[in-house]
Amino acid sequence: MSDMKNLSGKEGIEKLRSLAKEIDFCMFCTNLGEAPFSTRPMSTRDVDDEGNIWFFSRADSNKNLELKQDDQVQLLYAKPGSSEFLSVYGHADVTRDRNKAAELWSFFAKTWFNEGVDDPELTIIRVRPAESYYWDTKSNKLVSLISIVAGAVTGKEMDSGIEGDINP
Secondary structure, three states, X not given: OXXXXXXXXXXXXXXXXXXXXXXXXXXXXXXXXXXXXXEEEEEOOEEOOOOOEEEEEEOOOHHHHHHHHOOEEXXXXXXXXXXXXXXXXXXXXXXXXXXXXXXXOOHHHXXXXXXXXXXXXXXXXXXXXXXXXXXXXXXXXXXHHHHHHHHHHHOOOOOOEEEEEEEO
């Protein structure tokens, strides 16, 4: 049995930021109106103070082409080992902002963008969340495991965590 706790404002943005940055990789989904929709793993570069989620992308990528046609995206984050999950639906735009690229830059980004922030293939995707939902445990992994085992042994529903909407 999960407790419901909807989060909004600064508290919602902090939850979104903590989960997205801690989990880091998400399945970035586009073409949501088609079956199957397109999906690929993407590393989160940042979550800003308004709750926008930032990614690097290659200019010639399929996702950039798909976003020109339809800006709707779904981001699916999962860290099953600690029972943390986040689903974000929103709208994305693609930019070429060198200053933002420098702000988001990391040593590992050079693997994909050899010329650094001046790489002609470097673009930035900003996802503006419209609806988000999280699932999280209130306690650490060991306590959660003990709770699950106790529930299985006793046949009683045990407190398995917390979940709710996030509205930045």
